[in-house]
Amino acid sequence: MSFLLPKLTSKKEVDQAIKSTAEKVLVLRFGRDEDPVCLQLDDILSKTTSDLSKMAAVYLVDVDHTPVYTQYFDISYIPSTVFFFNGQHMKVDYGSPDHTKFVGSFKTKQDFIDLIEVIYRGAMRGKLIVQSPIDPKNIPKYDLLYQDI
Amino acid sequence: MAPPQRCTLCRQTFFCGRGHVYSRKHQRQLKGALERLLPQVEAARKAIRAAQVERYVPEHDRRCWCLCCGFEVRKHLSHGNLTVLHGGLLEHLASPEHKKATNKFWWENKAEAQMKEKFLISPQDYARFKKSMVKSLDSYEEKEDEVIKEVRRKGLQKPEPEEGSSAPASWKGMNSQVASSSEHLSHLDLQPTPEFDWMETGQPLTFIGHQDIPGVGNIHSGATPPWMIQDEEESSGNLPIGPSYEEFLKEKEKQKLKKLPPERVGANFDHNSSTSAGWLPSFGRVWNNGRRWQSRHQFKTEAASRNKKGKS
Numbered sequence: 001m002s003f004l005l006p007k008l009t010s011k012k013e014v015d016q017a018i019k020s021t022a023e024k025v026l027v028l029r030f031g032r033d034e035d036p037v038c039l040q041l042d043d044i045l046s047k048t049t050s051d052l053s054k055m056a057a058v059y060l061v062d063v064d065h066t067p068v069y070t071q072y073f074d075i076s077y078i079p080s081t082v083f084f085f086n087g088q089h090m091k092v093d094y095g096s097p098d099h100t101k102f103v104g105s106f107k108t109k110q111d112f113i114d115l116i117e118v119i120y121r122g123a124m125r126g127k128l129i130v131q132s133p134i135d136p137k138n139i140p141k142y143d144l145l146y147q148d149i
Numbered sequence: 150m151a152p153p154q155r156c157t158l159c160r161q162t163f164f165c166g167r168g169h170v171y172s173r174k175h176q177r178q179l180k181g182a183l184e185r186l187l188p189q190v191e192a193a194r195k196a197i198r199a200a201q202v203e204r205y206v207p208e209h210d211r212r213c214w215c216l217c218c219g220f221e222v223r224k225h226l227s228h229g230n231l232t233v234l235h236g237g238l239l240e241h242l243a244s245p246e247h248k249k250a251t252n253k254f255w256w257e258n259k260a261e262a263q264m265k266e267k268f269l270i271s272p273q274d275y276a277r278f279k280k281s282m283v284k285s286l287d288s289y290e291e292k293e294d295e296v297i298k299e300v301r302r303k304g305l306q307k308p309e310p311e312e313g314s315s316a317p318a319s320w321k322g323m324n325s326q327v328a329s330s331s332e333h334l335s336h337l338d339l340q341p342t343p344e345f346d347w348m349e350t351g352q353p354l355t356f357i358g359h360q361d362i363p364g365v366g367n368i369h370s371g372a373t374p375p376w377m378i379q380d381e382e383e384s385s386g387n388l389p390i391g392p393s394y395e396e397f398l399k400e401k402e403k404q405k406l407k408k409l410p411p412e413r414v415g416a417n418f419d420h421n422s423s424t425s426a427g428w429l430p431s432f433g434r435v436w437n438n439g440r441r442w443q444s445r446h447q448f449k450t451e452a453a454s455r456n457k458k459g460k461s
Contacts, residue, residue, distance in 0.1 A: 015376040035355050068375045070360055074367045077354040100368050101413055142354055
């Protein structure tokens with residue numbers, strides 16, 4: 001599945017993608033291609049990418065190849081999905097502690113499609129943070145603060 | 150024509166007066182709405198015989214839309230940290246106000262009279278529900294007491310740490326019931342490390358290490374994003390200043406999207422454009438609907454034919 005989606009392998013390529021994607025939501029999946037949850041997410045992304053082609057552009061980024069971005073976005077769990085619109089980072093309130101990215105995989109394709117639509121509409125209206133339409137039950141749970149401490 | 154009325158079922162305004170209710174569309178909407186409401190009522194009806202008591206979970210605050218009364222009703226009845234499933238809905242359905250509202254709804258929307266009974270709960274049924282609720286509450290308390298005794302016994306024996314359903318159930322049970330110090334100690338012994346697996350229904354996410362490097366900021370601390378930082382390779386002296394040809398084309402496309410016919414009169418009117426004498430909105434049409442240019446076109450053709458008739 002991950003061979004169906006375009007990949008970005010360096011910081012420069014990611015910069016380029018962020019700066020050049022216009023009028024579409026940019027979806028960057030940070031993770032590793034072999035990781036099982038990443039595979040699930042990539043499956044959903046690749047199946048919905050053609051339907052969302054007018055609203056979103058999806059790219060895969062390997063966390064090991066872009067340490068700058070991994071550190072900037074504080075990516076501790078993979079997969080993490082970050083959304084941009086016209087070079088602006090879009091935050092989404094999923095009901096989880098971190099609004100800057102979506103951690104984990106989506107439960108269904110429809111969840112992802114709904115989320116992209118909400119982000120697109122919010123961004124077109126000039127919002128920088130939107131409320132996620134996904135049922136909180138379907139948002140993967142993770143514990144950010146006290147791991148290994 | 151009758152005065153405009155709004156049908157909340159069809160979510161439409163209609164001008165047919167009393168005829169709307171008999172129309173196919175309305176009856177279809179009505180059927181759909183009742184079909185959506187029926188499973189909720191049936192589930193509540195089942196609960197009359199066998200009331201279930203569960204530990205409180207925020208999901209139990211969910212509300213159900215009562216079609217007949219036109220407001221949201223709490224589906225489950227919760228008190229403290231226990232919930233009786235479908236209690237709230239049953240209470241509402243048995244109330245006399247709901248009965249009145251249902252009768253009114255049936256009469257106004259001309260629904261089938263046989264269906265009406267399915268959506269009402271008689272007071273006797275409600276009394277039966279209350280009895281079964283009391284019974285199930287008692288049995289629930291007994292179960293909780295048993296669980297507490299089990300854990301106390303296990304705490305004294307000090308076994309290996311338990312994973313899975315028994316540990317969280319007992320942990321939750323203890324939290325919600327009596328919290329005595331001995332129970333807290335035994336709870337801490339059972340779970341030496343914080344477990345994340347029982348919170349996640351799917352596979353646990355891979356942890357790739359803290360991205361906390363002191364000195365370098367990240368998104369949460371508000372540092373500049375990496376894509377805003379100019380790389381050393383990109384030197385602005387090489388490239389010509391100004392937008393490139395592709396960017397210019399893109400701008401043109403964007404303009405096209407926003408363009409509206411320039412001759413029109415209205416919001417965002419271009420005051421610099423010249424206007425002809427035909428700009429006034431009225432062309433003598435009275436019952437007009439549709440765009441202004443259509444009535445204008447009509448007016449022009451008529452004016453032309455009138456002139457032609459007049460001249461020749």
